[in-house]
Amino acid sequence: MKKVNIFKSTLAAMLVFGLTSCENDDSPDVIAEAQQEEQAEEQPMTNNVISVVINEVRYRGEDTIEILNNGTGSIDLADYWLCLGPGQYVQIGSLTPISGSIDLPSAEYLVLSYDIPDDQGGLGLYSTNQFTDSSALVDFVQWGAAGSAREDVAVAAGQWVAGDFVPAVGSANSSIAYDGQGDVATDWNETTTLTFGAVNQITALVASSFNVTITNIINYLAVQVFNTPDGADTPGPVPNKDGSYWFDFQATPGSKLSFATMQVVSNDWFYAPTGAGITLFENGVPVTGDVTNQIYLWDSGTEEEDPATITSVPGGAEAGDPDDDNTVRIVTTDVTSMVKVTLDYEESTRTFRLLIKNLTGAMDVNEPVILAPGIAVVHALDNPLFTEGEPERELGLAKIAVQGNPSDLYGWFTETGSTGAPLRLSSSYSVFAPAVVYAFDSENDPVFTQGEAAVAGSGIEESAEDGNNQIIFDYINTTLGIPVAKSNEAMPIAPGQSFTFTLEDVPVGYKFGFNTMLVNTNDWFLAYNNTGYPLFDENESPQSGTGATEKSYLYDAGTEVDQVVGFGADQPMRQAGPNSGAADENTSIRRVSEIDDVQFGKGLISSAAGVVGYADPRGGYNLIKVTITPN
Numbered sequence: 038m039k040k041v042n043i044f045k046s047t048l049a050a051m052l053v054f055g056l057t058s059c060e061n062d063d064s065p066d067v068i069a070e071a072q073q074e075e076q077a078e079e080q081p082m083t084n085n086v087i088s089v090v091i092n093e094v095r096y097r098g099e100d101t102i103e104i105l106n107n108g109t110g111s112i113d114l115a116d117y118w119l120c121l122g123p124g125q126y127v128q129i130g131s132l133t134p135i136s137g138s139i140d141l142p143s144a145e146y147l148v149l150s151y152d153i154p155d156d157q158g159g160l161g162l163y164s165t166n167q168f169t170d171s172s173a174l175v176d177f178v179q180w181g182a183a184g185s186a187r188e189d190v191a192v193a194a195g196q197w198v199a200g201d202f203v204p205a206v207g208s209a210n211s212s213i214a215y216d217g218q219g220d221v222a223t224d225w226n227e228t229t230t231l232t233f234g235a236v237n238q239i240t241a242l243v244a245s246s247f248n249v250t251i252t253n254i255i256n257y258l259a260v261q262v263f264n265t266p267d268g269a270d271t272p273g274p275v276p277n278k279d280g281s282y283w284f285d286f287q288a289t290p291g292s293k294l295s296f297a298t299m300q301v302v303s304n305d306w307f308y309a310p311t312g313a314g315i316t317l318f319e320n321g322v323p324v325t326g327d328v329t330n331q332i333y334l335w336d337s338g339t340e341e342e343d344p345a346t347i348t349s350v351p352g353g354a355e356a357g358d359p360d361d362d363n364t365v366r367i368v369t370t371d372v373t374s375m376v377k378v379t380l381d382y383e384e385s386t387r388t389f390r391l392l393i394k395n396l397t398g399a400m401d402v403n404e405p406v407i408l409a410p411g412i413a414v415v416h417a418l419d420n421p422l423f424t425e426g427e428p429e430r431e432l433g434l435a436k437i438a439v440q441g442n443p444s445d446l447y448g449w450f451t452e453t454g455s456t457g458a459p460l461r462l463s464s465s466y467s468v469f470a471p472a473v474v475y476a477f478d479s480e481n482d483p484v485f486t487q488g489e490a491a492v493a494g495s496g497i498e499e500s501a502e503d504g505n506n507q508i509i510f511d512y513i514n515t516t517l518g519i520p521v522a523k524s525n526e527a528m529p530i531a532p533g534q535s536f537t538f539t540l541e542d543v544p545v546g547y548k549f550g551f552n553t554m555l556v557n558t559n560d561w562f563l564a565y566n567n568t569g570y571p572l573f574d575e576n577e578s579p580q581s582g583t584g585a586t587e588k589s590y591l592y593d594a595g596t597e598v599d600q601v602v603g604f605g606a607d608q609p610m611r612q613a614g615p616n617s618g619a620a621d622e623n624t625s626i627r628r629v630s631e632i633d634d635v636q637f638g639k640g641l642i643s644s645a646a647g648v649v650g651y652a653d654p655r656g657g658y659n660l661i662k663v664t665i666t667p668n
Contacts, residue, residue: 298411409441454656470504
């Protein structure tokens, strides 16, 4: 059982170490009493037995304090006080119990709500409001940074302080609880089983590790249908020799072009680039001229090739038998005698023009060619329309290959979500800067707060403006003291590439956050919703999957004036040096609700929530996928 009579020198020790005290430090009476306490150091300890103890404390989430009467008779606690430090105290009689009675019977519990610090603190239970009287201190518990063991404070020369140190590693789903005997740190434990109003149950706080993968999934950057032959006023096929389709599009380095147009003199063949698409830039320089060597003739695997069922015009009703081989495959890699495909580029408008020319026409006896309306996609990843050796995806390519009708596939590419934002088209092309991931148990993300300016020294500015993740890592690791990991990859990642992390020693109840810069901007970063993604389910089991992708958003850090995405002179790939842009007048961190796509000519893309996760049903910017796997 805990002792109650404490040497007055103990209180002096508490003042030195900042454990807890409610007096005014400037009071002359306090100075005099401290001197008296020093003179009383050698007085013998009496053996009064305490009758109440602080038994359990929840200092994160809903602050809760449990007091146990472990004496033999009832105690009226109305005139007892709870004290957190100078000027922070409350009389228990003024509080409304959550459970139990302030006139507390033997072996019963009083549960109270009282605001207490989330990070470091000391809670004293006093029998009076004479806080400088050490004999009035009935019990005391401290929590704080690891390494401040209570025994170090008052064990010397046989002295001690009631209550014990507990590391601040808990969560809102845990409490610190007394084991019922003793006066050292080991008599208090963190527990994930809350037992306010009942006997304490110590359930060890289990830490888990997680493997995290953040993937840049930027892909479909623009799409269009081409259906009107050169020189014609209305849509239709290209049946004549030297007839052609052409279309204009915008692109940036790193992006590629694919298209599909039916070879009408077939059952289900079509012309298209290889899976990698047409290379548009080499070493940053636009590619122009003849690119026919990148174009193949493909079998879509939809119909058996039978001249009797070949239609003479696109959209014909006659259909052939299903193909025994339903995979998309090459008919020939040399189409130079059938079609010619060329690229031109206009520097002033940054616009490409692609021309697909029919070299033989329908009347050629040996190699008749008719071209049908098709679809063109500017993309970042390979195989945007199909994958060689795999079945057609049933999204509309077969309808192009069999009927020359691109409407279904175009509709799939341009489908919008519940908010009207694109479900599949990406807003822009960009790499991601080296990232950090972290775990926290506070109600909101401690690294940044939407609607407020970035905290000085937090690293948000350096990460969002220059892609520097060292400062934000140090801030989370040292200042916040929560689990954090930098990406294993130290270089930016392009579309199709990933950052990987191992987030270690994550206690039950913690939530997930991340931060990575969208590099083709001035100060935009991707992060999870400000409340964090739960890493554990309601049964305290580690979660896995891509759930953190949804509710990931694009944020403006509010530190630098925004320029056109991909073209700003003060953006990392073009700026003279770090932190070189003009300061933003709006310093609040806020979600990016619209993007003007100048890179690919889509115009204004709106997503009020700033959604970045691919396949989020609301639609958005389609930039990122986050995968979490317990280790």
